[in-house]
Amino acid sequence: MHRIAIVGGGTGGTVLANRLASELRRELEAGEVEVRLITADPNHVYKPTFLYVPFGEKTVDDATRPIEELVDRRVTLTVDEVTGVDTERNRLSFADRTTSLHYDQLVLATGATLAPETVPGLAEGGHHFYGPDGAERLRDELADFTEGHLVLSVVGVPHMCPAAPVEFTLMVDDWLRERGRREAVDITYTYPINRAHGLESIADWATDLFAERDINLETFFNVDEVDPDAELIETVEGDELGYDLLVAIPPHRGSDLVTDAGLGEDGWVDVDRHTLEATAADDVYAIGDVADVPTSKAGSVAHYEAGVVADRLASRARGETPTATYDGKTVCFLEAGMDEATFIEFAYGEEPYVREPSKPLHWAKLGYNESYWLTARGLL
């Protein structure tokens, strides 16, 4: 039997498992192939929902569904933590058992991990909306925040959903205006490089909007440490910035599993950016945030990569030569306030065009978020 193992039950791993269940339907039913999805979390989490939690528009429960409800019955689902990858012997080891699992092809889809502890004072002094607990704490803090200085600081690059910090800033500006509190709140957005975003067209778009909406912009701003008592940020460049409410995008890291297996530094898997095959080992792929490719760590990337890798895995399982490749396709909706949004798409080496924000695009984004569960099932 040809065994395909997928580690990680986020967007990439779940879409991939379901695509394979469809593409290898006959082989699975004949018992010639096994598709096994291994995830440490019995719940699947749709992280973009967390952006709306601080504003009271969504709840953490809205972001979560049991993964067994999303995965095709032909996929073997294992809820367990993979603790080791032996790429020489094609074997996985687990946290709570002494046995190991052989694979013929392996896909790592373990995502990105928040690492606020790498910046002194950040965990104590900063809020974020990149996880369920952080989003709920920020919701409570924001509800009581009626005056002072709100700082949105992008501390770590790369991070999940590169659009989200700009979105949050524009949304909180609008949200405070709706409540008649904007005059009493200063807003500052900070970014590590010499513009407001890694992509130049987004940076230009955001810079103009920030100026229109009286949002301060600080660039070349790399947080060295946060003093929670003094409510002060100190930067590598020698600057200081005081805050009353700090919303920070924490540094991210990949997976220890990756580093320990020698597949890439900082936990990101070194891959060929078109085939998504690991450069340091045979029979290993990576998709989603954990794959080190020159595009965004975004759900759409994981989705498109999953489609490509499903084709490549299915070809190999049938003894054929894989031909599908990933061109860097990325699609993002960007909220420009509480009721308007824009939309971008690009591939490797392309600069996106930012459309004029509109209400229909905002509703399209909310509509996509609702239909995401069909995406996870591999239907969209």
Next chain:
Amino acid sequence: MTAVTEPDVTIDSRGATCPGPLMDLIGKVKSLDPGTVVELQTSERNSTTDVPEWLEKAGHDLLEIEERDDHWNIYLEVD
């Protein structure tokens, strides 16, 4: 500019797209002692303008930018 032949630290960011090389540099410089000479290897043309701009802002010294066949070597001294 001073010709640099033997840097203390080399950061290989070839193949990384903007702002990868600059972020690699910023991440590393934090942990280095003053006087350390760093060589940043980058194949991203924007680094040849972004990196000097950041060095000036952060107070480090640009020593030399050397153009090779397929990349640039940017030398700097940590202040």
